[in-house]
Amino acid sequence: MPTNRSNARAMLTLPEVCDELHVSRSTFYDWRQKGRAPRCIKLPNGDLRVRRGDLDHWLNELEDAA
Structure with missing residues (x-):
């Protein structure tokens, strides 16, 4: 189970x-x-914070659009 500390690191x-x-x-x-x-x-x-997963997803969507 993820801890608050690992959740905090997942947010940029x-x-x-x-x-x-x-x-x-x-x-x-x-x-x-x-x-x-x-x-x-x-x-x-x-x-503002950005979840690592949201940033990675956003970048992947840009790659598909290129």
């Missing part, structure tokens, strides 16, 4: 996602506004 911060995708934060927010970004979780403090 916005800087981690932007770094992995080699895009700026403003580009990510632009994609998000246009509905082109991976699914995000908005925390109560306003920070």
Whole structure:
């Protein structure tokens, strides 16, 4: 059974996602506004997180579309 610690590691911060995708934060927010970004979780403090699985799925969908 996964622990909270492993769940936390499965969620990426916005800087981690932007770094992995080699895009700026403003580009990510632009994609998000246009509905082109991976699914995000908005925390109560306003920070965004992206599940590793959602990011991988999103990337796979882009590969299929290419």
